[in-house]
Each structure stands twice: as C-alpha cells, then as structure tokens.
Amino acid sequence: MLQFIRTYAGSWVVKILFVLLIVSFAAWGIGDMIRTGGISSTVASVGKVDIDRAELDQEFRRQMERLRPMLGGNLTTEQARQFGLLDQSLSALVQRALYDQAARDAGISVGPDVVRQRIAEEPAFRNAQNQFDAAQFRSVLRNNQLTEDGYVALLRRETARELVAGAVGAGVTPPKPLVQDLYRFRGERRVAEVVTLPNAGIGDVGVPDEAELTRYYEDHQVRFTAPEYRALSIAQLSADEIAKDIRISDNELRAAYDERADELGTPERRTVEMVLADDEAKAKQIAEAAKTKGLTAAAKDAGTDVITLDNVTRNELPEIGDAAFALAQGAVSDAVRSGLGWHVLTVTAIQPGATKSFEEARDQLLAELRKEKAMDSLYSIANRVEDQLASGAPLEEVAQAQSLPIAKIAAVDSSGKAPDGQDAAPGRPNFAAMVQTAFQLASGATSNLTEAPNNVFYAVRVDGVTPAAAKPLAEVRDQAVAGWQDDKRAKLAAEKAQDIAAKLKQGSEAAAQDVASQSGASFAMTTPFTRDARSVEGLPGELVRKLFEVKPGETVTGATAESQVVARLKEIIPADPAAADATLATVESTVAQGLESDIMAQFGNALRNSYPVEVHRNRIDQFFASGN
Secondary structure (H helix, E strand, O other): OHHHHHHOOOOHHHHHHHHHHHHHHOOOOOOOOOOOOOOOOEEEEEOOEEEEHHHHHHHHHHHHHHHHHHHOOOOOHHHHHHOOHHHHHHHHHHHHHHHHHHHHHOOOOOOHHHHHHHHHHOHHHEOOOOOEOHHHHHHHHHHOOOOHHHHHHHHHHHHHHHHHHHHHHOOOOOOHHHHHHHHHHHHOEEEEEEEEEEHHHHOOOOOOOHHHHHHHHHHOHHHHEEOOEEEEEEEEEEHHHHHHOOOOOHHHHHHHHHHOHHHOOEOOEEEEEEEEEOOHHHHHHHHHHHHHHOHHHHHHHOOOOOEEEEEEOHHHOOOOHHHHHHOOOOOEOOOEEEOOEEEEEEEEEEEOOEOOOHHHHHHHHHHHHHHHHHHHHHHHHHHHHHHHHHOOOOHHHHHHHOOOOEEEEEEEOOOOEOOOOOEOOOOOOOHHHHHHHHOOOOOOOEOOOEEEOOOEEEEEEEEEEEOOEEOOHHHHHHHHHHHHHHHHHHHHHHHHHHHHHHHHHOOOOOOHHHHHHHOOOEEEEOOOEEOOOOOEOOEOHHHHHHHOOOOOOOEEEEEOOOEEEEEEEEEEEOOOOOOOOOOOHHHHHHHHHHHHHHHHHHHHHHHHHHOOEEEOHHHHHHHOOOOO
8 A cells, every 4th residue: 555655655645644644553552552550641622623643643743654665675763763754744734734734713714626636637547548547546546545525624634834934924925035055055167177197097006915914804804794694584575475265255256346347348428519708698608609600709709718628538627527418529519617617528539448357357357456455454464463563472473373485585785785785585575674674683683563565564583693703814815905906096096186286286377188188198178067957078066066165276186986087177157147047936845835834834823823732741641652
C-alpha cells in the first residue's frame, strides 16, 4: 500500500491520503497504542478539537515513511524522535485543526461540483491516456482502504483548508528592489581560463622501500581493512506469496464479474463538441440554431467558440456525461446545465465499447481477488508477527507459526556484498534495506517487523558478527605499492600546479595556453557560468565557488581524483534586471513563496489566539517513550 502511495508522492491527493491511510499500523510500533491504563488519550487540544494519540501515531508513521527512503530504507522510531519527527507530526496535526476551525467559522463550504472537478483532475485517478478512469479511482480507494464517501469527506476538508490558506496568501507582491538584487546575485556569470594537469603525467615515481611501504600501509590502514561481515536470518512476508495459496471459488468469481462488469473490457468513447453559455436562454438559442445549421455555425453566430473533447468516456464528463452519451451521432442536445454553466452538445464520433465475457475476464478476476484477499490477510498476519516478536518469541518459531520462509545469509557487509565481492543475495528484492536494518542490531538481536516496498514485510536477525580487520601487508602489498605511487604522483602534480599558478599570477599578459603547453597540461576556456553551477567543463564545483570570491586576473587551485586544476578568472558578466531579455519571473516566484510562507506562519500564530492550543507533553512522553 505504501509503495503505491509513494508512486504518486507528488500528488496532493496522496498527501491527503497519507494522513489517514496508514491505519493498519496504528496497533503496532511505538509502545502499546491500545492500552490506555486509565489515562486520557488526548495528546493536544486545539480550540474545541482534541487530537488523539492514535492520530499522532499515524502522522508520526507517515513522516517516518517519508524520511525512510532518504536513510537507505531504514529508520527506527527512536531515531525518528531524535530527528524531531514526533514534534513535527504534532505540529502538522495542530495546524490542520487550526485551519479546519478557521474554515468552519468562516462559513466555507465545499460543494459537490468542486469535489467532482478535483477528483476528475487528480493524476492518480487517470489512465495511460491521461484521462479520468472511474475504475482506477475505485481501485485506488479500495487499495488504500477508503470508501468513496470517506474520501469525499477527506477531500472537502483539505479543499476548505486550501481555500483558507489561499485567501490569506493571495495578492503577495515581492518588493522590486529585493527581486532585482537577488536577480543580480543569481544571474551574474563568470568566465575562467582553466589549466588541467593530470597526475598520471608525472610519470614513473619509482617504488617505496620497505620502511616507506610499511609506514604508508600503517597510515592508510583503512584502505586495506576487510569490512565487518554479518550472518543473517531473514523472515519475509509478502502479498504475492500469500496470494499463491488463496483459493477462489467460481461463485466468488462470478459475483466479482457481475460487480465489476463496467470496469472490464473497453468503455465506449465519444468525441464530443460543446458550446458553453452563461445563461439558459442563450444556450437554448444556440441549441435551436445548431439543429438546422450545425453547432459550429450556431456558435459563431452567437459569438462563442466550440470546445472539442476527443475520445472521452461517460465518467470523464462529470454532470454532462449522461446527456452526451444519450445522443445519436450527429444529433444536437438541448441546453444541459452543470456547475460551469449551460452546455449544448453534439457527438461527432463514437468508438463502441467492448465487454469481456466471464471466461475472458476469469484470469484477471482471479488475480485481482487473490491480491485483494492477500492484502487483507497481509496486515492481519503482520500484526500477529509483530506481537510474537515483541513478546520475545524466536524468529524461527514466529516464522513457522505464520508460514513465513526464512533465508540464511552466511556473510554480508554493509553494502550487501559477500566476502568474494559479489552480491550476497542476488535477485532478492529489498535486500539493501534489510542489510541496513541488520547493521543497526547487536549480535543475536532480531529487528521489528519492517515494511518494504511492494507489500513486503521482513524481520532480520543477526546470527553472528565478524569484526572488521586489517588485511596483512603481505596480502595487500601490490595494492599498497600502487596507492603509494598514486599519492606520490598527486603530491608532485600539486607542487607543479602551484608553479603554474605562480606563472599565471605574474600578469594578465601571461598566456594561460602557453603556460599549459610548457607544463604538459591542457588548456580550456569556460563558457559563462553562474554561481550555482556544480561543475563547468572540467572545473570542479569547489573551484566554481572560489572563482566567485576573486577578482579578474586572480587564480585559484583545486584537485579532482585524477588531476590538479588551476583556474584564472577572465571576465565577470553582470546580470542586469533592466535588460530586455531579463527573466525575473523565477526570482519573483521564489521571493513570493518566501513571503507567503512568512505570512502563513504569522497567520498560524494568529489562529492560536482564536483557538488556544494546549499540548499534553507528559502524556506524549509516556505514550511514545523509548522502549514502551
């Protein structure tokens, strides 16, 4: 479920879904979220609204799931608390409660037309042709354990919050002097002469004697150290594995076929031409004229345009779909009303739909029903596994009780490699996340049940630890010699680069190209670059920053892994906000967003005066205490 949501992470609808969709986790994880022990479960009060610890738990887990991919797929609850995610989660819930009450008291009401429009526009509900798909809409809700009524209620609240925020932040105008100064700073460009000296150009540097080699080996022992290896046992629970053993009767398949007949096969599509009018009288006038001279001519006479909707389904036309699909091809409708006004419709093309027979749809239905039942069982089994692990039951006992396969990994390092340098578990999905989890455990310890992408849960136990150890010099002698030689070449090349820099500093008349040629280096002139450029034609990002700190004619030096670089600033090209080709829109947008953010923060503080916020910190500490 979470992997599906992450697929659409950029969508506002999923941001709403995240608030409530992780209900499956409410019963496991941070302490025991069920036993109250006689203590009130309210963790904060915002005006007349109470925030329950279950809500905070859900939001906390949502924040953890958002951050977990940035940390290699693993994040413990204690780490999340240290990162401040618990406080951040509480702040988000308080903010929503403040906006909900502000919207209610302002009399903001979100009508069904707005809801329908937002649902139709949501990318998560669109098919491969980028058109609203009712079947996909229902599938998304079903996969995320939401009813249509529940989702609509959720969407109304979120839309009301957006209206409040939009009213407060509307009309923000960035100060012109600030925009211009920021444009000058961001838009300034510079040109540099670059001399690159490869370390390899130094040539033969000989070999170290035994004392030098030993000293190099000891000073750089980390380069010659075998990593820590761990032996692991991994128990895995996945929806796909559960689905294989699920039996579906013919009666269930036929019931599903009858229920989903509209979703199977290909829906009828039509190309619809439409004229939109402000009032009913004008729409009726256009409709009457269109029935004799055609919609295009009637629209032209009325001073309006014809809108063409290509290959749409009935469900993709909220409010007017029934009227459009009741027309014969070439017929003109009467005036039809919607939330947008009055419509006159005609159908110019019809692509008939096709419905799959039961036998044709059988395999598809079987897979869908198995997946749905597997998902229902998945979280139930996961809860039981989590409870058993929390009670201290051995991993093998838990796996046997819940029919989970256990995989043994003899030795793996923190990067997922075996001692021979190959992948320790080739082809195993989510193995990198499992390894990250394992390397945060003590020897003999078993992790909590952790969710991975694609409806997979796993628990990992560390069966043994082989500490990191330096390899003997005799075993890595060739590597040590090569490393000593590389460092020697880099040191000599750096000294030569300083000589090049000194020659360039002698005066602007010194030709950088001649200096480069005499030194066995290469020369290049950069194209103009801005200060946010990470690299420019072989110029490392570090030198880009340095070149914005010097004057024309001055030099800076730096290095890459394989070469030394000397750069002399050639030219500064100012950015003129008054120029004809100046594009200030991006800068204005950035400044406006910053101002809006400040205004919204101030508005949030003002709302706290109207709706006092009380946080029960002692309860939060007790409910979410480490180790509970």
